[in-house]
Every structure is written in structure tokens, then in C-alpha cells.
Amino acid sequence: MDTIFDIYLLEAIVNGVLLGGVLGLLALGLNLVFGVIDVVWICYAELVMLGMYTVYFLHVVYGVPVLLACLGAVVVVGVLGALLHYLVIRPVLQSEPINQLLVTGGVLFFLQSFATLVFGIEFRNLGLKLPILNFGEMYFSYARVLAFLVALAGMVGLYLFLTRTFLGTAIRAIAQDREIMPLMGVDSRKLYLVTSGIGGGLAGLAACLLVLQYDVHPAIGLTFGPITFMICVLGGLGNMIGGFVAAFIISQFISIGGFFFHIEWGYVIAFAFFILTMFIRPQGLFGK
Template identity: 55%
Template sequence: MIEPIFLAEAAINGIMLGGILALLALGLNLIFGVIDIVWIAYVDLVMVCMYVLYFVVQVYGWPFWLGALAAMAFGAALGVGVHLLIITPILGSAPVNQLLATGGLLFFLQSFATFLWTTDHKSVRLALPSWEIGGIFLPATRLIPFAISILALAGLYVFLTRTYVGTAIRAVSQDREAMALMGASPQRIYIVTSAVGGLMAGLAGALLLFQYSVHPFFGGQFGPLTFMICVLGGLGNMVGAFVASFVMSEIISIAGVVWSTEMGYVIAFVVFIVMIFARPGGILARRQ
């Protein structure tokens, strides 16, 4: 039997992880909702941003926060680049081709990263404190990313509900043609969306580097999980993705302590498959 204190710690770790997962899932879901294409390589963009941060901090000696901003800017530029070079030509293609084009990007990014930086794991050492409350350890390397991800999600919410462009992004995901009739160029909305999605990838990368080391196949660790959270929450449904992030992170975290890390993921994926059959429209969808 596992001591309750470990389960409590796992539950808290799950919440911390959920914040970052939500950032990843909402970034991907935003792009999917607006452009109707799943970026299979989304978490591999995160991986590239992590390398950027690693290099500016470890090699060029930038302060971490400045490096994180640089990684976010880089992510935004990368997002726009991906949209213009890969997505724009295949907007009208069959869905399988769209999946494959971004899947090709996945191969490209993983192997190019291997070529440039080898498969060594690279990490940034951060001297951050850790607190102990009632036997539960709360390291700053988890608390800070969680707090920042929640702030960033609040910022995203404000952007999507309070600004013209943000509202237009939501409107396009509901009716692309009607939004063109309002005077919004679809391509411009797509570019803004891709930039925001890329920015979030950069931020998520920075937050992940607090706890994880980066290597070319980092995407494999979080990529499938991110897609599943999006589907579980309902593709394009931001609130659903937010809730699903915490459901999945709790499962992974608690099952990881009770059994093993892999089994945590296996159980999360099985829950995902079962949920899809029980609620095809996402966990928040009303049953018909």
C-alpha cells in the first residue's frame, strides 16, 4: 500500500504538470480550431524552442527570463514560417495529406536536431529553492512554471475574448466564410493564430526546461499526449482542453507513483480511448 502522503504529493505534481499540458494543448487546439489542421509536429516545435533557450542561456550567458522571451519570439516566428511554407499550400488538400505534411515536419525537426545537436540530453541548471509543507515537497522548478502557465492562459483568455483580433479568431473557427464577409482576411487571421500558437510553444518550452532536459525526440514524450488532450476536450474547444489537461496529468501523475511512468501513460491513453467512445464530442459535450 502506498502512503497517502505520496498520493497527495502525486496529486499536487499532477496539477503542476496540468498547467504546462494545458498550455501545450490550448496552443495546438487554437491552431486546429481556426485552421482545421492538426500540427502533428507541434511539440517538436516546442523542442526546438527549448534548444534555443538552452543555447542562449548556457552558451551565451543570457539571463533565463530573457532567453525565455527569445524562445517565445522564436516560436512565434517558427509558427508563422510553418504556416506560410507548409500549411498554406495544403489548405485545400485531403486531411491525410495535411496530417502527413506536418508529420514530415516532425521527421525533419527530429533529425535536423539530431544532426545539429546530437542525441545528448541537455539541461539548464537552475538554483531554485524548494519548500516542504506537511511532508510534501514543493520545488520552485514546478511551482514557477505552473504559476506562469496559469497566468499565460489567463492572458490568452483575455486576448481571445477582449480584443478584435482575438474575437475574430474565435469567429473564424465557427464560420470562416462569414468572417471574410466582415472584412477579415482569412490568411491574416491564420498568420496571427499560428504566431500565437508558436508563441505558446516557445513559452511551454521555456517552462518545460525548468524540469526536463531537452533532446531531439523530446516531442515523443508529450506529442501524443497533447493530441489526446485536444480530442478529449473536444477539438477546437478551449475550455474542454483545459479541463482535459488536468484530468490527464492527474492520471499520469498518480498512476506513475502507484505503478510506473509508462503505465501512467498507458492508463491515460486507455482512459482517452474509452472516453472517445463514451463522449465522441469531448468531455464537456452534451450527449445527444
């Protein structure tokens, strides 16, 4: 009896690691935008939701192959991210930080209701049957393993982009000093737009991975949104490596908490841990 118990616990831990990959990818886009533009997109998870719908409609309704549909979602959400910056963030860039937070909150309301209006409240899924992998007596969903690997690849890709390309270097520079860079002839408006587009694209990528595992419905953003913010803050807002590590910590709380108790308690413990951490290290676990 004891050994079986341990196997299940181990399975929960590994599932937590796999979940951490997806959460880490979710946090990546938000962190990039915060680090560079200094704005928190409260509606970030709603962009992910729209990405999930894009994959669903392209694949299920219009019969586009899954991989192309995913590519489509990345592009669509990337454009949405750039639009969000252009239409909503840019006008309030000079006003108080809290207004920037609230304005994206308005977008959250808008997108969530708009999705309800257009897509209805039913839960939709891709209807893909992905195989289940088993190692010994442990079972993992293929979707989760795939999501984990793609998330890792996305993380590495972003890192290479930021460190190895001219545009990436400019983005890192502007994140370090917003006042000086424009004096050096860098067009910050253009860079912000590009960053928002990339942030959106990462949200789109996360959406592709999530839609493999979860049904999509208009309120799904509220499930992932808060946990994504917690992860970003826990890792130190704007600190991408920190966010990635924090994703794994939080996902372990959810997974192991959910293993011992009911799944809500996993989340309760994760949120409580977040509040406590803020009291002990307000700058985040890996903040400066």
C-alpha cells in the same frame, strides 16, 4: 505508516495538478490553431523542443539571462509557427484533411532529425538549481509550481486577448464561420498567419517551462506530443477550456498511476482512458 502513505499520495496528486498546468498550456496553442485553422499540427511538440533548445543555447552558451532567453524562445517559436503556416500549411489548406495531418508529420520528422543533426543526441539541461518547496512533509519542485502559475497566467492572457481585443474577436469569428468572415472583409490569410504565430508563441512559452524541469534532447517531442493530442481531443478539439480541464484529468492519471505502479503504466492508463473516452464520447468530454 498509513499517514506517510497518504502524504505521498497527496504529494502525487498535487504534483499531478502542477503537471496539468504545463500540459494545459501545451494543449492551449494546439487547440487555438485547430479551432481557428482546422489543422492539427502533429509537429507541435517538435516546435516546443526547438523552443527548449533556444532557451538552452541563449542562456548556457551565450550567457543571456534566463528571463530574456525565455522571451527569445517565445519569439523564435512564434516566428517558426507563422513560417510553418506560410510554407507548409497554406499550400495544402484546400486538400484533404488527412494530407494536412501528414504534411505536419513530415515536418515532425524533419525537425526531429534536424535537431539530432545539429545538436547531437546528448541530453542537455540548464543547470539551474531551483529551490524545493516543502509544505509539512510534502516536497514540490519550485520549477513545477512556477510552471503551473505561468501556465495559468498564459491561459488567462490568451482568454483576455481573444475576448477583449479587436484582433482576438476577429480570430474567434473566423473560427465560428470560415466561409462568411472573408465576405465581411476579414483577411483570413492574415488572421491564420497571426493565429499560427500566437500558437507558436504559446508553444515557446510551454518550452520555457519544460526546460526548467526536463533535459532537452531531440526526441523529447515524442514524449509530450502524443499526450498533448490526447488532451486536445479529450477536451474537444478546438475547445480551449475543455482542453485545459482535460489536461488536469490526464495529468492525474499519469501522476497517480505512476505513484502506484511504474511511470509507464501511468501513461498506459492515461492513453487507455483516452481510447475508452473516445468510444463513449467521440466528440470529446466537453465537445458540442
